[in-house]
Amino acid sequence: MKAIVYSATGPSSVLSQVEREVAQPGPGEVRVRVVASGVNPTDWKARDGGGAGSLLGFPEVVPNQDGAGVVDALGDGVDTLAVGDRVWVYLAAHNRPTGTAQEFTVLPADRVVALPDGIDFDVAASLGVPAMTAHRALTVHEHGPARLSPEALAGRTVLVHGGAGAVGHAAIQLSVWAGATVITSVSSDEKEALALAAGAHHVVRYPDASLAERIRELAPNGVDHIVEVSPTQNAALDVEVIANHGSIAYYANNNGDDFTVPIIASFAKNVRWQGLLLYTVGPDALHAAAEDVTAALVDGALPVGEPAGLPITWFPLEETAQAHDAVEGGAVGKVLIRVADENA
Numbered sequence: 447m448k449a450i451v452y453s454a455t456g457p458s459s460v461l462s463q464v465e466r467e468v469a470q471p472g473p474g475e476v477r478v479r480v481v482a483s484g485v486n487p488t489d490w491k492a493r494d495g496g497g498a499g500s501l502l503g504f505p506e507v508v509p510n511q512d513g514a515g516v517v518d519a520l521g522d523g524v525d526t527l528a529v530g531d532r533v534w535v536y537l538a539a540h541n542r543p544t545g546t547a548q549e550f551t552v553l554p555a556d557r558v559v560a561l562p563d564g565i566d567f568d569v570a571a572s573l574g575v576p577a578m579t580a581h582r583a584l585t586v587h588e589h590g591p592a593r594l595s596p597e598a599l600a601g602r603t604v605l606v607h608g609g610a611g612a613v614g615h616a617a618i619q620l621s622v623w624a625g626a627t628v629i630t631s632v633s634s635d636e637k638e639a640l641a642l643a644a645g646a647h648h649v650v651r652y653p654d655a656s657l658a659e660r661i662r663e664l665a666p667n668g669v670d671h672i673v674e675v676s677p678t679q680n681a682a683l684d685v686e687v688i689a690n691h692g693s694i695a696y697y698a699n700n701n702g703d704d705f706t707v708p709i710i711a712s713f714a715k716n717v718r719w720q721g722l723l724l725y726t727v728g729p730d731a732l733h734a735a736a737e738d739v740t741a742a743l744v745d746g747a748l749p750v751g752e753p754a755g756l757p758i759t760w761f762p763l764e765e766t767a768q769a770h771d772a773v774e775g776g777a778v779g780k781v782l783i784r785v786a787d788e789n790a
Contacts, residue, residue, distance in 0.1 A: 449548035450766040451506045455495025458767035458774075461509070469544070469552045471521035476558045478535060482571035483546035483763075483783040484512035486612065487698075490770040492539075504543035509766070510783070511537050512574030513546030514567040517558070524555045532561040534570035536578060536736065540725055546571075547766050549786060556729070559736050562744045567788060568758055572612070572750045572780045573739055578724055580617035581735040583673040583695035584624070586720040591624075594738045596745070600625035603665045605687065608675040609646055610637035612780050613697065615756045616748065617673040618644040620739075623747035626671070629664055631657070636778070644755030658686045668692060668715075678702030685711045693718040756780050 447468050452460040471477045489510050495502075517531040527533070538553045539545035561570050581594060584604065591598040604621040608614040609630030621628045622645040630646040632638050638649045648664050650657060661669065661683075668689025674680060674696040684694050685708050694717060707719070724732065742748050750756045757779030761769040766783055773781050 447549040448763060449508050450763065451508055452493060453506050454498070454502065455493060455500040456498035457494065458490070458770045460493065460498075461767045461770070463764050463766075466548070468550045471519050471524075471552050473522040474524060474555055475521040475552050476517055476524055476527055476555045477519040477550055477552045478513070478515045478533060478558060479518040479550055480513050480515040480546050480548060480785040481788050482514050482567045483510045483785055484571040484574055485510055485769045485773045485781040485783065486512065486575045487773055488575060489545075490774045493770065507539065507543045508545040508548045508551070509539065509770070510545040510547045511539050512571060513538060513551070513785075514561070514570030515785075518550060521555075526555060527558060527560060532567075532570075533558050534561055534573050535559070536574040536732070537724065547763065547783060547785070549763075556733065559740055562740065565743050568782060569743070569748060569750050571782050572756065572758075573748070575724060576612035577616040577620070577739045577748065578732065578735040579613050579697050579722065580620050580673065581738055582722045582724070582727060582731055583617060583697060583720075584620060584671055585734070586695050586718065586722070587671055587693040588691050588716070588718055593734055594620055594624045595741065596623060596625060598624040599671075602626045602670040603668075603689075604628050604671045604673065605661065605665075605669040605684075606630040606646070606673045607680055608632070608700075609641035609644065609649070610755070610778060611675065612756065614673065614675065615640070615644050618646050618755070619748050620742060621671075623742050623745060627665075629661060629669065640752070640755040640757070640778070642755070643753060658683050661687045665689075671695070673697075676700040677705040681705045681707050685715070685717060688715055688717055691716045691718070693720055695720045695722055697722050750780060752779070758782055760784050
């Protein structure tokens with residue numbers, strides 16, 4: 447089979463295409479014939495490793511955590527899936543060397559989720575890190591909900607920073623599906639159009655010295671949930687617009703590695719600052735996210751493509767390095783790798 451691999455960290459030039467034997471699934475594992483592989487910032491950051499030449503935990507790594515395809519073989523003890531099932535996968539390369547930038551990948555059965563009928567592989571490969579991160583960000587409020595479903599966020603206001611990004615896009619869609627009023631911040635006309643296409647009710651633009659005032663006009667009682675991509679830039683703003691007992695869930699370090707928070711204003715509002723990282727969030731949160739995301743798929747709540755607010759840029763498998771560079775360069779929308787034809 448064809449696989450993209452790297453054996454030391456560094457720029458995208460460390461990636462190469464090789465031929466490898468198709469691995470057999472062990473007990474509790476599933477082998478998936480990959481149709482599409484999703485690329486996230488975490489993928490190029492793991493490959494880069496903070497610089498060239500660092501050793502890896504494995505002699506060779508196949509990148510990319512997310513993807514979609516068809517179950518090809520089952521290991522002993524797997525009874526939740528069947529050969530031929532169409533699936534989406536998540537955290538394929540977490541503590542394993544077997545990501546989705548290859549024609550077949552083997553991973554634990556609990557990281558393989560059956561696709562509802564009628565869901566295309568471009569949607570399926572766009573889930574994983576973005577949708578599950580968004581789910582977690584929306585379920586850490588002191589007063590719940592711990593799970594998402596229609597009306598679970600009814601009466602709540604959600605502020606999504608960076609609504610044109612993959613996580614922001616998923617957060618908008620899941621919030622709308624769950625009944626929230628959604629405000630999102632973006633930086634351009636193009637991104638405003640995408641956020642509105644995703645379903646956001648209100649869009650605010652930055653930079654804007656009056657941004658907090660504009661948000662408070664839209665949410666006079668404050669924002670209940672904030673999905674935060676840049677706490678360094680937005681911490682003071684978030685505290686100004688958050689409601690009493692609101693939650694601020696941050697999942698990235700855009701624009702800096704440290705942030706400061708107005709202390710009195712934060713504790714006066716009983717603000718919950720919640721960091722989140724899928725790699726360490728734990729199996730219960732991951733399984734809940736997988737179930738709720740799949741339920742949203744059934745309801746048609748997570749479409750992709752430019753008309754749905756998330757343009758898709760495709761690369762062939764042999765151009766995985768270029769796909770990584772596109773994500774690192776800030777490509778708008780979602781970058782996917784076409785590994786194989788669905789009917790191959």
